[in-house]
Amino acid sequence: MEAGILVSSPTSSSPLSTPIPSVILTQDELKKIAAYKAVEYVESGMVLGLGTGSTAKHAVDRIGELLHQGKLQNIVGIPTSKKTHEQALSVGIPLSDLDSHPVLDLAIDGADEVDPQLNLVKGRGGSLLREKMVEGACRKFVVIVDESKLVKHLGGSGLAMPVEIVPFCWKFTAKRLQDLFEDAGCVGKLRTFGENGEPFVTDNGNYIVDLYFKKDIGDLKAASDTILQLAGVVEHGMFLDMATTVIVASELGITVKNK
Incomplete structure (x- = not known):
């Protein structure tokens, strides 16, 4: 227990x-x-x-x-x-x-x-x-x-940890997010849909960058704070x-x- x-x-x-x-x-x-x-x-x-x-x-x-x-x-x-x-x-x-x-x-x-x-x-x-x-x-x-x-640590499923970002210069923001967790083997991908790969747009009019990790990202509170400090980030999917x-x-x- x-x-x-x-x-x-x-x-x-x-x-x-x-x-x-x-x-x-x-x-x-x-x-x-x-x-x-x-x-x-x-x-x-x-x-x-x-x-x-x-x-x-x-x-x-x-x-x-x-x-x-x-x-x-x-x-x-x-x-x-x-x-x-x-x-x-x-x-x-x-x-x-x-x-x-x-x-x-x-x-x-x-x-x-x-x-x-x-x-x-x-x-x-x-x-x-x-x-x-x-x-x-x-x-x-x-x-x-x-x-x-159920996972041993967040990101452990190998599936996406989403981050909602503003559309303005989204590539710049996505690259900065990926670089934050370089040591964890992070790859950031813009979420898209449809045959033409159009950006997925949230109910709030924003984009989502999905982060994929190869290793444990470690201190979750520190990771949360670091993500939210980036200009262009609206919110992340760690609860x-x-x-x-x-x-x-x-x-x-x-x-x-x-x-």
Whole structure:
């Protein structure tokens, strides 16, 4: 057990465990199981941060279902992206914003990586800035993942750690970001989409540079501060010391880790 983190193993006697059928489940089915477990933290009258991505989508759908059934009432949602805004409206969740609700009761969202200290990489879906604003305003932040997202250190999956940057002179900013972590074998790539390789544009009108690391980047707080000091950087995808609970779904069951 990691220091400062409580772990509930998936046993039949554990109140934090959820039985999973003894069949081979897809990754999306595991995400759905974790999402439904997270929604158990939701109570009527709460102001909720609604995450973005394939895992969070299941939680938003479930909240809408419970509202429709009358099992939840007087819920207000604060979406973390335009896509989540549209989804929440479609399932009947009343919405507001941080200007009207600067303190939220709970946020539920997925993550791209989770380290043993419950630090996260998020934002591969492109919504890292709004996610960090909303989830940083919450009293409790519940993260839902399948076991493939667990890593020994952030960047350890070999997949992208996103950084949102302004479009102006993006090549200059991307090169400076890459040079910051030269010792970790960092490669920075502009996120693109479509056959013509057009730059991916966030809901805020910015670009994303995805950083890939061959080695551990070391001190996460120092890395965070260094990135944010670069002119042209808007935000990065490291969510440090923000998650209060991480729910991990595997074929063996649910594991709940609490700070």
